[in-house]
Amino acid sequence: MVTYKRILLKLSGESLMGQQEYGIDQAMLKDYAEQIKEINEQGVQVGIVIGGGNIFRGLSGAANGFDRVKGDQMGMLATVINSLALNSALTAVGVKSRVLTAIRMEPVGEFYSKDKAIESLERGEVAIFSAGTGNPYFTTDTGSSLRGIEIEADVMLKGTRVDGIYTADPEKDPTAQKFDNISFDEIYNRGLKVMDLTATTMCKENNLPIIVFNMDQKGNLKKVVTGENIGTLVHL
Ligand code: UDP
DSSP states (O other): OOOOOOEEEEEGGGGGGGSSSSSHHHHHHHHHHHHHHHHTTTTTTTEEOOOTTTTTTHHHHHHHOOOOEEEEHHHHHHHHHHHHHHHHHHHHOOOOOOEEEEEEETTSSSOOOOOHHHHHHHHOOEEESSSSSSTTOOOOOHHHHHHHHHHOOOOOEEEEEESSSSSSOOOOOTTTTTTTTHHHHHHHHHTSSOOOOHHHHHHHHHTTTTTEETSSSTTTTHHHHHHOOSSSEEEO
């Protein structure tokens, strides 16, 4: 039995790099596709937003002299590249999916609308939402909050390489403690960097809970949708 019937899965671009310094690790992509297949077969409706940090980020571009808006547009295009890669990997494991873009660019992908997204989900197709929100100065975390709210997802699942939210960065501070659950307000009060504040606030204001979990461990996605208590649940 699944606990969540419709989810918005957020994957970072960086996680697609696997052990590489840049770009897309095929093994990583295949692993993600297989985990998504598992829950798709259980009848979970899956919307996905994938980042672009493995290819380009507007902020770092701006630090190197790029115009911020152009850099952000480059970043949004990077998310389209990753979305096409995931689309292709899902096809390879026998899962139907479609790429919807926040910026018009047929025939690369169809222009996003809520109706098209819901149609895909109800047909059992994975919907991949690319190009973030379509606007500069936003992130794919905000894109995920937005799409998650629009498609009326039960939960946003943020797949990362750490297994949840900690009091401090567990990769730097050995005394860091993990939360099983935490409220939005506590995230603000403690200044925790789960997502950027715009994305977090959108989830809070529209009552979309978030679960942060380790997606790099095979089988974890299935565990999360079946309600196993791994990761950290962020609630009102
Ligand atoms: N981006 C943007 N608007 C959006 C979403 C993304 O301008 O609505 C750009 C921004 O430059 C960002 C880049 O796309 O740095 C890649 O997205 P993000 O950094 O969120 O990717 P991730 O960190 O998840 O890999």
